[in-house]
Amino acid sequence: MKKYLFIINPKSGTVSKKHIPELIRYEMDPAIIDTHVSFTESAGHATKLAKEAVLNGFDSVICVGGDGTVNECAQALSHTRVKLGIIPAGSGNGLALHFGIPLDAREALKTLNKCYELDIDSLKINDRFCIGTFGLGFDAHIAHLFAASEKRGYYTYVKLVLGEFYKYNPKDYLLQIDGEKHLLEAFLLTVANGSQFGNNAVIAPFADPGDGIIDVSVMKKFPLISAPSLIYRMMKNTLYKSKYFESFRAKEILVYNNIELKCHIDGESCVFNSDIHVKMQASSIRMLVPLEYKIKKKT
Structure with a gap:
């Protein structure tokens, strides 16, 4: 019998998680899966719980939360045989949406009964762990404002984006991408493992x-009149068609920095005061992914 630990972050997103344990009991077959549930109590607690799951012989850790909670769970499972699953319950849910995991908790639980195992990468950013995206531009600015907001959720995020979009000024960044230097003026500068x-x-x-x-995405300086079309392209996955978009692919990246630089890692705000070294950690996480994603990749 398989042992699954469900780690639930009650503060992620805006919807109550009190009903999740009952859904787990209803959707998971007790003849096949021995389910255990733990609620996080503070920042970093998910990492502690996931590490204990590794030591206690669990087969999988299922994260019920947003991208920040996924990050906490994944870093404890990196380079282990314990698998990561996601029930998206945050404000953005970027990695879950990349893999086509349903946002509805009941439907997401159902995918765990019909999933496959996929080895995925992660990133090491100096001494920090990243599984989705690392941002240094406008997205980092929003992440810091969002962290300071009293309210969470999608609408708070959208309100901040719309309120700040026309005020934010592009910045200059000096990067070394696989040994080659690039001076970039960017509105958005994102180092990505996942797509969104x-x-x-x-x-x-x-x-x-x-x-x-590693994918590096750059949204270059653009006239304000182009802002609506750029937002539209981002939401329709056609940003690559814009002349204001540039991308690079690499194994290793160095961001030269000597200021207090506001960033985000998987949506969680952070600050770097020196150079930032980004390294690929290939096939470091084994993840439970819906079968539909496997079919989509083949097509």
């Missing part, structure tokens, strides 16, 4: 979390 921020806003159209390659 969340809410189907695709910033790295060609990113594949299992290809062993």
Whole structure:
């Protein structure tokens, strides 16, 4: 019999998680899966719980939360045989949406009964772990404002984006991408393992979390009149067709930095005060993915 630990972050997103344990009992076959449930109590607690699951012989850790909680669980499972599953319950749910995991909790639980195992990559950013996206531009600015907001959820995020979009000024970044230096003026600069921020806003159209390659997406300086079309392209996954979009692919990236630089890792705000070294950690996480994703990749 398989042992699954469901780690639930009660503070992620805006919807109550009190009903989740009952859904788990209803959807998971007790003849096949021995389910255990734990609720997080503070930041970093999901990592502690996931590490204990590894030590206690669990087959899988199922994260019920947003991208930040997924990050906490995944870093504890990196380079282990314990698999990661996701029941999306956050504000953005970028990695879950990349893999086509339903946002409805009941439907997401059903995919665990019909899924396959996929080895995916992660990123090491100095001494920090990233599984989805690492941002240094406008997205990082929004992440810091979102972290300071009293309210969470999609509508708070959209309100911040719309309120700040026309105020934010592009910045200059000096990067070394696989040994080659690039000076970039960017509104958005995203280092990506997954394809999107969340809410189907695709910033790295060609990113594949299992290809062993880091994607770097740059939204260059653009006239304000082009803003609506760029937002539309991001939501429709056609940003790569814009002349204001540029992308690179690499194994290793160095961001030269000597200021207090606001960033985000998987949607969680952070600050770097020195150079930022990004390394690929290929096939470091084994993930439970819906069968539909496997079919989609084949086609």
